[in-house]
Amino acid sequence: MKTEQLSPTSFQQISNTLAEELNRQIIVILDFGSQYSELIARRVREVEVYSEVLSYCTTADVIRQLSPKGIILSGGPNSIYEDDVPQCDPKIWDLEIPILGVCYGMHLMVQQLGGEVAKTQRGEYGKASLHIDDFTNLLTDIENGTTMWMSHGDSVIQMPSGFELLAHTENTPYAAIANHEKKLYGVQFHPEVAHSVGGLSLISNFVHHICECKPTWTTTAFVEEAIREIRGRVGNEQVLLALSGGVDSSALAFLMHKAIGNQLTCVFIDQGFMRKHEPERLLKLFKEQFHIPVEYVDAGAHFLTALAGVTEPEKKRRIIGHEFIHVFEEVSKRLGPFDYLAQGTLYPDVIESADTNVDPQTGERVAMKIKSHHNVGGLPKDLRFKLVEPLRKLFKDEVRKVGRSLGLPEEIVQRQPFPGPGLAIRIIGEVTAERLNILRDADLIVRQEINKHGLYNECWQAFAVLLPIRSVGVMGDRRTYAHPIVLRIVTSEDGMTADWARVPYNLLEVISNRIVNEVKGVNRVVYDITSKPPGTIEWE
Template structure:
């Protein structure tokens, strides 16, 4: 863990990741209690943990059985640190096995919702309602507890659904308290954080902003910083934070590749320059990008070419505007967890950029274009970035901006992208945004947008036969974008949107609604 974060957060809950799909979610739930948490590999040693001085440790779930030959195991010295530990699902089974208990394959697995029947309503389960719903996902079960452990709760199929060694402050739960389906999960997590680990709510937005500004100034000094601005909440929050810290030492570059929504580039540049007085270099490159993907129909090839062109433009413009010592990137904590890679300059020991992680997220910068990195947001989740943005004055229209893909409308036009198709989709997309805003529905969706299909169908308008494109409406709800469900919107709203698109957008004679969830589909069509 970085020293600066250690200074800001004198207390930390560490999550050791054993391969669970929910490890990030555990960290987010802890931070929602205003206590800092961080996800580390299960390979982290007791000595490394001792240096972090955590207030508590959580062992995540995982896909393995503790008896698998390649099952992940922790450093056994961790049990002797004297730090409260909570094992979740696989984490509980590992705790039991390593401390002398027994885990066996259950006669009946338990998956989905189950009623938690509480035997000891104190300590970990204080204020957790008896019979509350918890989310189960396990095939193995504890059949013999280690010495000194007691059963806290059970379910119809699992005799040891929650266990504890009160004296050593070791706890285990066979369910997943971090998921939204576990009704009493947040209360349990708060009990562990506050009652058992004795934490205080010091992980606040104000504290983060204050510390980040100090760190940026100390790191950058009087050097210049370059930021690729996209208009999304990540890069915009980063721009505001950097400008507060270093003022005109910051240069924001906005590359207009021609695939953004109607009037969005102009509005973005005007907002930053005129309203917030943050200088933005507006690079006009629409024709270059359109030529780069002319005739391309494969979505991956589209992305590759757009990425390559972005890098070329970025390189040219940074040399024209430079020199710069630092590149600011809107890297977030999920990016850090998922990539887990660092590129270190052998001379300075600092991380250097070999890829641009911005709104575009499109491949690597040339290796001879080297910057030291400034990544103030790299320990934040998306919801925390929104809180920071709001606290430092970012307008609500950007704070609540729905996710927008780096290649933009180029991947919402299936098949070849042409100037004509871009104009059609921009007009249809504008109507979608106007109507959801008019109905006050914008924040109800994770994403709501239009897609243009590269086919034509027959229609009739004013007694005339038409042969025009269809528009697909895609509205989804989601918590994190990993899974999504299609939104059940009122029919009369869909009718209004459809009528406006067909009547107002030349070249469209049909509107359809996508009712596919993710999985099996994806949110975007390409």
């Protein structure tokens, strides 16, 4: 039995089904390669309207079949006048559907409709005060002079026929424009980012007032529809679920159990890369508190052998993904048979593995892969299971809401994200038993002190990274030559972007002192102050 791939036809059918269930309250985002495209989708969902990110190649005919209430054109890294830049189907302007172009999306709108865009002598990056010329529709209730986030080197210098000026900034004469009659709008700034103070209000104005969407994208609506889709897809067949103990797999387990009951078998494969004491805690919670049976498989030695000598990050992920599935296949033969494998894949996993920007007609991938996630890019082509991934279109904050609605306790709902490959990708270089022990001890100290200082829920993630180098130190009047530990503590809303946490110096001092004094093999602690982008949250 081969992997069941999501074909262009089935993708469209799923979107149609979901749209029908939500009374056609759907906003389509056409992605032109912006790092913020999925953030736009998340903001639309924050105002309780379902959104779907599609490739910029998606034809007007396909969009028409989806019957969206509105379209948003994302920004992108290209200049509109470069060769072979991404272009949308010009027929979308005739769909009589409200359209909002953001940054590059605005430039594309202007150019295709007869206006003019040119490279500016002075780019505009960062915060800018928005001076509003017309408060109608899009900018209703937006405060004059509010801060919006700019990131552009091109600007509109002539509006197309029928367009009016809505707002300007000191450096951008056409910061927001509109054709009210055709409901076409363009903004030079990025309303989706947190730095844009009135950004969410603008998106709400477009979605609710201009597109006339109703707030139907709620946790209750998602859970009810997900249960229907799971039952319809799985039928009477048996499902194997990879349980990790995180909010994603735990929410998935609760959702699947509610949908199909004893057709579900949860298996926890301890690949040896979990944090200290986590396997024991997980088994106790699910068996004693949740009364959901879990099959425990100790495969630590197997995974260590498979990774022996491997240092390249992508290769690590692929090996872990392959071995994970192979172990599952062995378990399934012993406990099964099983037809489906349930996974807690989320939207950011798909996005960073470049598996979301796909032309529904040609299957062409648009985005550049950042890294393979073990449950997306690391799966073998000859996978013997069909996949069921009901959380695939959710962001982390949405999963937390779903988890709460299903009765998950806060200690799991608020659990910080932990990568599927576990500590294996927090050890830079080869993964060995010795290095795992060092990192586990250091990581435990980080978590203990973050908790003790009441900052656990204030951080998106707080963890330790072990580097493969050694440095000289002095301990007890003796020279040491040991590993450095990197502290990585970040804040984020959804994991798509992140900033390093400005934690108190005294906390960093306590963590550093404890690690150096208590963890054998470490003599130095450093703090990573890189945001995402340009870095990623994990080091591999």
